[in-house]
Amino acid sequence: MKIAVDLDGTISEYPEFFRVFCKAMREAGCRIYVVTDRPEGTEDVVAEQLEGYGVTYDVIKVTGEKSRYISEEGIEVLFDDVDEYFRDLPEDVAVFKVRQKYNFDFVRKNWI
16 A cells, blocks of 8 residues: 655644554555655755654655646555645545644634
């Protein structure tokens, strides 16, 4: 199984969870893709940040076209906090949306 995880607003907000999750999934034979929308050529910065969090992975992909990349790579699961990155994914890709103050109203208890 191929699993994609966003960095900003996802791993960066829940690093302990994703440290444990990514390690367990890799040990179970899954491939972990960190797919983040940052400027081109920042893979080394992303790798350093992931190392600081203790998050293990197989691939780092920096792209603003996450849906296209996920579809092309045959990735089956995505964790992300921004709708635009998964709106165009096919139905067979499981999407786990990460709640943040900018996408969830914690007072009214509903998605924004």
